[in-house]
Amino acid sequence: MPNDEPDTADARLEPLIGEWDVQGTLPTNPPIVVRGHAVFEWLDGGKFVVERWTVEHPDFPNGIAILGEGESGLAQHYFDSRGVARVYAMSVSDETWELSRESPEFSQRFIGTFSDDGDTITGRWEKLDGSTWELDFHLTYTKSS
Secondary structure (H helix, E strand, C coil): CCCCCCCHHHHHHHHHCEEEEEEEEECCCCCEEEEEEEEEEECCCCCEEEEEEEECCCCCCCEEEEEEEECCEEEEEEEECCCCEEEEEEEECCCEEEEEECCCCCCEEEEEEECCCCCEEEEEEEEEECCEEEEEEEEEEEECC
């Protein structure tokens, strides 16, 4: 970590740092599997994490996100190659990584669980359909370095 005395946000984001192979599975018949790569690294100063990802499938976006302490707690500021920009509320613990956004236009949340060794995050994105959360797609991160 770039600083000697991490604050609370820094300590919570540390499990994400590194390079990850990513696999998404859409619940279609047959399922569509999408592979990619994500890198989480500290921004100079050690207060924010920059996530960059690329996806091998042309129908899914590449992007960048900035993670860190915001005005209302941890947040992820998301930007992708389609021109989409969103802000998600976020929490990270030793066991889970969660993102959520509720908006009249589009509500979505991610719930990921860390493996015991911290090298895998098994999760799912869900979207709000009226008043019910439903599976959007599964997403698994496997640490590659």
